[in-house]
Amino acid sequence: xxxxxxxxxxxxxxxxxxxxxxxxxxxxxxxxxxxxxxxxxxxxxxxxxxxxxxxxxxxxxxxxxxxxxxxxxxxxxxxxxxxxxxxxxxxxxxxxxxxxxxxxxxxxxxxxxxxxxxxxxxxxxxxxxxxxxxxxxxxxxxxxxxxxxxxxxxxxxxxxxxxxxxxxxxxxxxxxxxxxxxxxxxxxxxxxxxxxxxxxxxxxxxxxxxxxxxxxxxxxxxxxxxxxxxxxxxxxxxxxxxxxxxxxxxxxxxxxxxxxxxxxxxxxxxxxxxxxxxxxxxxxxxxxxxxxxxxxxxxxxxxxxxxxxxxxxxxxxxxxxxxxxxxxxxxxxxxxxxxxxxxxxxxxxxxxxxxxxxxxxxxxxxxxxxxxxxxxxxxxxxxxxxxxxxxxxxxxxxxxxxxxxxxxxxxxxxxxxxxxxxxxxxxxxxxxxxxxxxxxxxxx
Amino acid sequence: xxxxxxxxxxxxxxxxxxxxxxxxxxxxxxxxxxxxxxxxxxxxxxxxxxxxxxxxxxxxxxxxxxxxxxxxxxxxxxxxxxxxxxxxxxxxxxxxxxxxxxxxxxxxxxxxxxxxxxxxxxxxxxxxxxxxxxxxxxxxxxxxxxxxxxxxxxxxxxxxxxxxxxxxxxxxxxxxxxxxxxxxxxxxxxxxxxxxxxxxxxxxxxxxxxxxxxxxxxxxxxxxxxxxxxxxxxxxxxxxxxxxxxxxxx
Numbered sequence: 098x099x100x101x102x103x104x105x106x107x108x109x110x111x112x113x114x115x116x117x118x119x120x121x122x123x124x125x126x127x128x129x130x131x132x133x134x135x136x137x138x139x140x141x142x143x144x145x146x147x148x149x150x151x152x153x154x155x156x157x158x159x160x161x162x163x164x165x166x167x168x169x170x171x172x173x174x175x176x177x178x179x180x181x182x183x184x185x186x187x188x189x190x191x192x193x194x195x196x197x198x199x200x201x202x203x204x205x206x207x208x209x210x211x212x213x214x215x216x217x218x219x220x221x222x223x224x225x226x227x228x229x230x231x232x233x234x235x236x237x238x239x240x241x242x243x244x245x246x247x248x249x250x251x252x253x254x255x256x257x258x259x260x261x262x263x264x265x266x267x268x269x270x271x272x273x274x275x276x277x278x279x280x281x282x283x284x285x286x287x288x289x290x291x292x293x294x295x296x297x298x299x300x301x302x303x304x305x306x307x308x309x310x311x312x313x314x315x316x317x318x319x320x321x322x323x324x325x326x327x328x329x330x331x332x333x334x335x336x337x338x339x340x341x342x343x344x345x346x347x348x349x350x351x352x353x354x355x356x357x358x359x360x361x362x363x364x365x366x367x368x369x370x371x372x373x374x375x376x377x378x379x380x381x382x383x384x385x386x387x388x389x390x391x392x393x394x395x396x397x398x399x400x401x402x403x404x405x406x407x408x409x410x411x412x413x414x415x416x417x418x419x420x421x422x423x424x425x426x427x428x429x430x431x432x433x434x435x436x437x438x439x440x441x442x443x444x445x446x447x448x449x450x451x452x453x454x455x456x457x458x459x460x461x462x463x464x465x466x467x468x469x470x471x472x473x474x475x476x477x478x479x480x481x482x483x484x485x486x487x488x489x490x491x492x493x494x495x496x497x498x499x500x501x502x503x504x505x506x507x508x509x510x511x512x513x514x515x516x517x518x519x520x521x522x523x524x525x526x527x528x529x530x531x532x533x534x535x536x537x538x539x540x541x
Numbered sequence: 542x543x544x545x546x547x548x549x550x551x552x553x554x555x556x557x558x559x560x561x562x563x564x565x566x567x568x569x570x571x572x573x574x575x576x577x578x579x580x581x582x583x584x585x586x587x588x589x590x591x592x593x594x595x596x597x598x599x600x601x602x603x604x605x606x607x608x609x610x611x612x613x614x615x616x617x618x619x620x621x622x623x624x625x626x627x628x629x630x631x632x633x634x635x636x637x638x639x640x641x642x643x644x645x646x647x648x649x650x651x652x653x654x655x656x657x658x659x660x661x662x663x664x665x666x667x668x669x670x671x672x673x674x675x676x677x678x679x680x681x682x683x684x685x686x687x688x689x690x691x692x693x694x695x696x697x698x699x700x701x702x703x704x705x706x707x708x709x710x711x712x713x714x715x716x717x718x719x720x721x722x723x724x725x726x727x728x729x730x731x732x733x734x735x736x737x738x739x740x741x742x743x744x745x746x747x748x749x750x751x752x753x754x755x756x757x758x759x760x761x762x763x764x765x766x767x768x769x770x771x772x773x774x775x776x777x778x779x780x781x782x783x784x785x786x787x788x789x790x791x
Binding site: 138153229234248269272325330351352356395470508 | 589591593594596600602603605607621622623624625627628634635636637642643644645646647649650652653655656697698748756759762764765766767773774775776777778779780781782785787788790791
């Protein structure tokens with residue numbers, strides 16, 4: 098091989114190498130250049146339809162250890178001798194709206210079924226269904242059943258005079274509304290008072306309509322004046338009518354720092370009627386003023402831990418002594434000679450329904466919830482822990498949980514609750530001493 | 542050779558010149574920033590955005606938002622997909638931010654650094670106001686094809702304390718923005734690309750890609766569509782209206 102041939106071969110290798118390089122570039126570079134093209138945004142995805150439907154399917158499995166011998170186990174369970182309870186729950190929630198011009202029809206429907214150790218139960222309900230008309234962005238008129246979430250507290254809302262009571266462990270699930278006629282006026286300003294909005298709701302209680310709200314054959318009016326003043330949300334709330342006694346409330350929420358929010362509520366009920374158990378095991382209706390307050394904070398730390406802490410003083414609640422008297426009545430009823438009938442146990446059941454058995458019937462509570470978003474770079478995973486303490490009897494529930502939402506339209510929540518307290522305390526007399534729960538939701 | 546020593550008069554003149562020149566530079570930077578904002582979007586507008594979170598293994602999660610803005614500091618973003626997020630809305634009025642979740646039913650105050658969707662984008666990325674409204678230009682430098690602006694947040698409530706913005710001289714649009722915390726740590730880098738004509742004279746990037754040294758291997762992409770000028774009543778930007786934002790869509 099002469100030098101010419103070598104040079105020719107060299108040129109050939111060089112040419113081949115260049116061709117390979119070029120080919121590699123053609124093969125490899127386009128994906129890089131087209132990296133942005135791997136994403137598309139079709140306008141069809143944002144096309145608006147007059148009829149909109151969404152909702153979710155929920156499956157929940159629970160296992161509980163029964164707090165055998167506790168007051169509420171004996172009052173509420175048809176078989177108080179069981180030691181554990183397993184539960185399978187399924188539900189569907191349908192949320193939709195139909196828009197036509199300035200009007201819209203909105204609804205929220207729920208159907209659920211449950212099979213547990215003691216039996217089967219199911220329900221269907223219209224949580225909300227109302228017609229809304231917006232002649233102007235500042236005016237909305239609505240008629241029908243809709244839910245109200247007044248107040249700034251996460252776990253409790255003493256000023257939520259027309260809210261449904263909520264479970265602090267699942268505060269987002271009190272979705273059922275009341276039938277009302279509502280008007281909403283909004284006005285914005287370029288001053289220290291940035292927004293003023295007045296919501297007026299007329300809530301009748303007639304046969305078949307809002308019967309569980311209070312005394313029948315009355316028309317009640319609830320009003321909320323919202324102000325955004327100097328970067329602080331303020332609500333002034335009023336309920337008047339004869340179904341429930343008059344109520345006055347105030348709440349606020351503001352940021353003391355970008356990552357530190359403070360909120361509070363104060364409610365005053367001049368003539369609150371409360372059913373109380375007397376020493377001779379008879380009952381009476383006490384009437385008196387009740388003042389309830391809530392003070393809370395929400396703080397986001399640098400490592401993405403959100404802390405919510407709330408203190409709640411329930412002015413209309415029962416004192417530790419009053420609750421203890423109720424627990425003693427139930428226990429005495431249990432050991433009562435069957436020959437004498439079950440008068441005391443029936444009385445305890447009656448008192449449970451009239452107030453002693455409602456969620457958080459006591460006077461002072463502390464709620465705290467800590468969640469950390471996506472620890473250890475686990476995207477869409479949020480572990481957390483919620484604690485609820487009755488400050489008067491020192492009983493508590495504590496619930497660690499993990500929520501994962503990494504699969505589009507799926508949400509998984511695993512939660513364990515430990516419920517604990519001494520004898521004659523709120524959490525010491527609950528039906529279960531712990532609960533393991535897996536909840537799966539599929540959104541559509 | 543004589544060395545010249547400056548007298549008191551020359552020193553005073555030099556200091557005066559420096560005092561004048563400093564603000565003049567800042568003014569130029571701020572003017573540049575205003576121009577960038579003007580080119581990026583009208584003051585009152587509506588738009589759709591798709592947010593895509595991409596995980597290191599290539600798995601994606603997409604969100605679509607409808608956004609409306611008016612004035613300097615009023616903005617609402619509504620999630621219209623996926624179904625699990627549909628109806629969620631975030632409102633911003635100046636430094637105040639709220640999140641409305643349909644099932645919770647009442648707006649909660651949130652902070653700009655929180656992320657309502659997970660991934661690299663946080664609330665301030667979703668509810669970003671005009672740059673010149675939140676930042677002051679501290680220095681400006683230029684290369685052949687780009688300007689470099691160093692920006693400082695006007696208030697501590699702004700999510701990123703400092704920005705380093707690279708601006709394309711020809712289009713006067715940002716190409717890269719580095720976002721720094723008060724500590725000086727780089728939080729994320731934004732890359733604008735794919736200039737598109739949105740109509741009505743608006744020519745701007747249609748893709749914003751974000752990566753972060755805090756989330757190695759993860760990236761988030763924002764695609765823009767139907768960015769158009771539209772006027773809204775101030776009452777739309779209130780807590781009472783948050784549940785009704787979807788009705789603004791045409």
